[in-house]
Amino acid sequence: MSKHTRRDHLTVADSHEEITDALPILWTSREVAEALKVTPSTLCRWRATGKGPRVYWLSPDSPRYRRSDVLAWLEEVAA
Template sequence: MTITAQNSTPDATEKTALKNIAASTPVFGLMTSKQVAAALALSNKTLAAWRSSGRSPLPFLRLGSRVRYRSEDVLAWLQSRMCSAASDAARGPL
């Protein structure tokens, strides 16, 4: 993947990747854990740990034994994590 100068920030790259994956999901914009993990550069195990511990406010749907994420929820969660200054970055993990 080539990143152009105007989209070289990680936030822009992550949002673009997430939008591309979300656009390719045919059913109601639902994403699998694997797709979300890839878009956020996380592992499936991290997402599973967040779900089981309730550590992250990233909403998900449980459909039987399957877990899905709505693309708009993932984008909203990602936007809520945006830091505008060094003091915001110091607020700590999740």
């Protein structure tokens, strides 16, 4: 008799939940700019010059930021 684990009985909903729980929450440029109290164009300029927080590109027009990367960047630039 084979021993079954919970994983053997995962439903599509369970799989989706596991995946989304494992993914980081990604912020848009607007959300990061609002959180940092700067304009989106300032954030764009920082991105272009490599001075801003680490960015992930979902597509050429979709930059996204992890909260932990934004917080780490703030610690780096703190005086």
